[in-house]
Amino acid sequence: DTGVSQDPRHKITKRGQNVTFRCDPISEHNRLYWYRQTLGQGPEFLTYFQNEAQLEKSRLLSDRFSAERPKGSFSTLEIQRTEQGDSAMYLCASSSTGTPYPNEQFFGPGTRLTVL
């Protein structure tokens, strides 16, 4: 069973640098989600894709954040000009419309970002 994978697992960067994270969903899943989790909080929704279309974006997703899913498979989340407040765990999840429970989301291990 190949679950959701994320790369890298950890990223340390200096303030002002750009970072990019990758998420590979479960292969038959057409929906992909990004969440951000800070210490002591639950995951907060950022955005989601159905196939290659980005259908919803949270207000948390400032102009410095951009997400893509060019071929409807893997997705990337880029943060430009990182700030210390961007330090968090970035989680990816996927789901399928083809199951009895289309909105059951399967989570990846996350990418922990530290901005110095």
Add this chain to the structure above:
Amino acid sequence: AQSVSQHNHHVILSEAASLELGCNYSYGGTVNLFWYVQYPGQHLQLLLKYFSGDPLVKGIKGFEAEFIKSKFSFNLRKPSVQWSDTAEYFCAVNSKDNFNKFYFGSGTKLNVKP
């Protein structure tokens, strides 16, 4: 906007003790409800879910949760915890109008003493 409250931030129990973790949500419409668990060093995993029907839902590892619509609650229970239940537990909700957007509580860390 929807919100989810988990009032117990940290719970410490001895093995064999009973567990109940509170979860309340605010949303006026029809919701789906979930409990996720995150074991140390692992990713979030679904513990159980409620979509419709019997409000008492049974999940994996002996966990269950009861949806009480009048109280906007979905509390998680286990009659007898084990050391291996040490983890962080998150309650989550989405609406049937927009089921792609999950709202999570802040989590409850459960520490079971052997």
